[in-house]
Amino acid sequence: MKKQGFIHPYDFVSARNKREALSISREIYSKELEKIDLVKKYEFRTSRVVRSVGPRRYQVVHDIWVVKN
Numbered sequence: 001m002k003k004q005g006f007i008h009p010y011d012f013v014s015a016r017n018k019r020e021a022l023s024i025s026r027e028i029y030s031k032e033l034e035k036i037d038l039v040k041k042y043e044f045r046t047s048r049v050v051r052s053v054g055p056r057r058y059q060v061v062h063d064i065w066v067v068k069n
Contacts, residue, residue, distance in 0.1 A: 004067040010050070011060050018049045021058040029062060040069045 015021035026044060033042050043065045050059040
């Protein structure tokens with residue numbers, strides 16, 4: 001990635017429902033992006049549950065716009 005662009009991470013999350021799965025996953029990625037010194041700012045543009053992969057287990061994807069320092 002040059003100065004700015006999208007990242008599209010997929011994740012598997014255990015949660016009670018889809019809304020909670022999205023919330024947990026966003027929190028995890030926010031914490032990780034905050035740790036990276038090269039990331040100036042980021043914005044979750046879209047987030048969605050791709051599919052249910054088991055009881056209370058979901059595959060989640062985010063479109064995150066990232067701007068580097």
